[in-house]
Amino acid sequence: MNLLANLFVSFIISVSTIPIFGKMAYKYGIVDKPDGTLKPHERVTPYLGGIAIFLAVIISTPFELISKLALTILVITGLVDDIRNVDPKLRLIIEFIVSFLLVFKYLGFTWLMPCYAVLVVALINAVNMMDGMDGVCSSVSIISAIGLFFVVSSRYDKALLLSLVGALVGYLIYNFPPARIFMGDSGSYLIGGILSIGVLSSLRHGISEIPSIISSFVFVSIFFFDLVSGVLRRILNKKPPFSGDRGHVYDKVFERLNNKRKTLYTMIVIQSFVFVFGYVGKNNVALSLTVSLGLFICYMILGKVLKILKY
Secondary structure (H helix, E strand, O other), X not given: OXXXXXXXXXXXXXXXXXXXXXXXXXXXXXXXXXXXXXOOOOOOEEOOHHHHHHHHHHHHOOOOHHHHHHHHHHHHHHHHHHHHOOOHHHHHHHHHHHHHHHHHHHHOOOOOHHHHHHHHHHHHHHHHHHOOOOOHHHHHHHHHHHHHHOOOOOHHHHHHHHHHHHHHHHHHHHHOOOOOOOOHXXXXXXXXXXXXXXXXXXXXOXXXXXXXXXXXHHHOHHHHHHHHHXXXXXXXXXXXXXXXXXXXXXXHHHHHHOOHHHHHHHHHHHHHHHHHHHHHOOOOHHHHHHHHHHHHHHHHHHHHHHOOOOO
């Protein structure tokens, strides 16, 4: 299948099945209810958008056992978590099993395997944390996936990333503020898994393609920035490091703008700048190191402006 066909087919499947899964979610009570704190949305909103995204990606891409098995496990884990809450320790064990599976597929057995697995688990959970406001996670992930498309090492990985883009564009039509459906943990775990595949695929280039490897981390850096700043914020304020709060990057932007659509547009602009940093440096070692330093400084400034470490 042509790569653009992967994107188009995925979009069509996503945009046409999301209303069906939304109705199913209402029928079986798989919904997210506002609580005024961690869930500040205005109305009861169905989950299962992530299942439509998953089907769109799976159907529109070639069969590949390990990748699709890993992504399926993540989606099932997320779906069960959406319905009845999975014990955090069990969820973490499953995530590490999936991570080792993906690391083995892309990088084989290596003494760095545990480090790579931690990286994958961190990204999966960072994407999950980004899914806290209408349209934000899907929009940021679309830009990340497009960036990774330029640095992955195989046609299959390119197809997977483009299929994710198509599925998320279809989903965003329904998740644009005010959202009519949420992706749930099933969707955010799927996205985290696919973006992790993109990063691992770039690492397969080896030392000869250092700029591409650096760029792959740049393209997903906003997720790590949000994760690390969140953990630091909670530690500094004597809170459990992995507890939920409303201090994420998008929350801090919303505090200033008090408008979900403006917040979404701002996050898209921020991630677009990140994309430019990654794209500019993907072919030159000196340039990639320079833009990485520049991006790090930008993140420090952004954190200062948003007061990201304060409640």
